Amino acid sequence: xxxxxxxxxxxxxxxxxxxxxxxxxxxxxxxxxxxxxxxxxxxxxxxxxxxxxxxxxxxxxxxxxxxxxxxxxxxxxxxxxxxxxxxxxxxxxxxxxxxxxxxxxxxxxxxxxxxxxxxxxxxxxxxxxxxxxxxxxxxxxxxxxxxxxxxxxxxxxxxxxxxxxxxxxxxxxxxxxxxxxxxxxxxxxxxxxxxxxxxxxxxxxxxxxxxxxxxxxxxxxxxxxxxxxxxxxxxxxxxxxxxxxxxxxxxxxxxxxxxxxxxxxxxxxxxxxxxxxxxxxxxxxxxxxxxxxxxxxxxxxxxxxxxxxxxxxxxxxxxxxxxxxxxxxxxxxxxxxxxxxxxxxxxxxxxxxxxxxxxxxxxxxxxxxxxxxxxxxxxxxxxxxxxxxxxxxxxxxxxxxxxxxxxxxxx
Numbered sequence: 001x002x003x004x005x006x007x008x009x010x011x012x013x014x015x016x017x018x019x020x021x022x023x024x025x026x027x028x029x030x031x032x033x034x035x036x037x038x039x040x041x042x043x044x045x046x047x048x049x050x051x052x053x054x055x056x057x058x059x060x061x062x063x064x065x066x067x068x069x070x071x072x073x074x075x076x077x078x079x080x081x082x083x084x085x086x087x088x089x090x091x092x093x094x095x096x097x098x099x100x101x102x103x104x105x106x107x108x109x110x111x112x113x114x115x116x117x118x119x120x121x122x123x124x125x126x127x128x129x130x131x132x133x134x135x136x137x138x139x140x141x142x143x144x145x146x147x148x149x150x151x152x153x154x155x156x157x158x159x160x161x162x163x164x165x166x167x168x169x170x171x172x173x174x175x176x177x178x179x180x181x182x183x184x185x186x187x188x189x190x191x192x193x194x195x196x197x198x199x200x201x202x203x204x205x206x207x208x209x210x211x212x213x214x215x216x217x218x219x220x221x222x223x224x225x226x227x228x229x230x231x232x233x234x235x236x237x238x239x240x241x242x243x244x245x246x247x248x249x250x251x252x253x254x255x256x257x258x259x260x261x262x263x264x265x266x267x268x269x270x271x272x273x274x275x276x277x278x279x280x281x282x283x284x285x286x287x288x289x290x291x292x293x294x295x296x297x298x299x300x301x302x303x304x305x306x307x308x309x310x311x312x313x314x315x316x317x318x319x320x321x322x323x324x325x326x327x328x329x330x331x332x333x334x335x336x337x338x339x340x341x342x343x344x345x346x347x348x349x350x351x352x353x354x355x356x357x358x359x360x361x362x363x364x365x366x367x368x369x370x371x372x373x374x375x376x377x378x379x380x381x382x383x384x385x386x387x388x389x390x391x392x393x394x395x396x397x398x399x400x401x402x403x404x405x406x407x408x409x410x411x
Contacts, residue, residue, distance in 0.1 A: 001146055001154055002070045003138045010064035013050035017043050020104045020115040028107045035083025036102035046102055053100050053119040056126035063120050070113035072152050082114055085149060092141045098123040132215050136198045140191065148184035169193050169248035188238045192218065193247055200259050206267040209260055221278040222271040228264055230271065
């Protein structure tokens with residue numbers, strides 16, 4: 001089964017709804033709505049419902065989400081089977097039950113396929129479906145569903161720049177093949193191979209490559225020597241790490257360098273930070289305290305901005321990897337994100353304070369009795385106030401006044 005080469009987003013529901021429901025001479029049967037969660041079935045009814053959802057977020061320029069799923073030639077599914085498949089697909093893509101959507105079937109000479117039209121605006125609270133690397137995610141999910149629904153398995157997209165010798169993969173072991181059939185989803189090895197293949201079609205530098213992997217729950221572990229010589233990557237997914245040699249020649253450093261622009265002066269600080277993060281990953285997983293990665297131990301000092309990028313990337317990768325099971329869930333990021341941001345800014349301030357002239361300026365302020373944050377108050381502080389009531393031990397008729405018996409201590 002194939003999805004569209006690129007999922008489309010648009011401004012107007014009217015255009016896409018009228019397009020998918022318009023009969024054509026090439027259709028064996030007229031297009032018809034076979035599923036979804038909408039009340040209407042005609043073009044006018046669907047457009048009205050979609051527009052009502054979009055009105056909840058007038059700030060969103062493109063509320064329309066559109067994809068199609070096509071079976072291989074000569075294969076067919078019943079309307080009920082198609083609707084069940086599409087519901088499962090949309091759930092895995094990250095849409096909730098309150099995102100309006102409809103499924104329209106087309107049956108023509110090229111094969112049977114459905115169009116999925118959805119609103120990115122949730123009916124409850126107007127929450128927006130964002131999606132991250134959704135074309136890559138869609139390819140992975142389709143392959144998972146092909147196994148789950150016992151459909152003909154199709155290969156993922158092959159980059160146009162690649163040759164068959166370069167794209168050589170390591171085959172799955174017998175145990176991995178059996179596990180895939182039993183669980184109905186790709187093995188970690190297959191997922192890694194498919195993900196890297198897809199990311200290499202768009203990523204063109206080390207930073208973009210590593211960031212895209214992190215967004216799909218994949219941890220990148222550089223094999224970089226203390227001298228700064230880069231020898232390749234290992235990749236970890238679902239708690240299992242694979243060397244490039246275990247995935248195939250297509251993932252060796254020699255092959256990756258043909259696609260990714262690698263500049264040691266620019267990229268090594270990031271690679272050292274990732275390597276340090278990976279080496280301390282087991283300890284970090286046992287604690288909520290973020291690991292502070294020291295990049296100062298590398299052979300040559302990195303610019304401050306490069307260090308900041310490296311530190312941010314390490315935390316981004318770790319956060320994305322821990323949320324790999326729900327890659328499109330944007331409703332539960334909160335406290336963890338705030339804590340990570342606080343620690344990140346603390347390190348940035350430490351780096352800034354390490355600059356010589358800032359340290360000298362700080363010393364001058366200290367000697368002058370000043371601080372960065374506040375001025376010393378000129379008011380006296382009341383520390384204790386003694387009771388103005390007569391003590392029990394004092395003789396009745398004592399001439400001492402209430403004011404004289406009140407002792408106030410000031411500094």
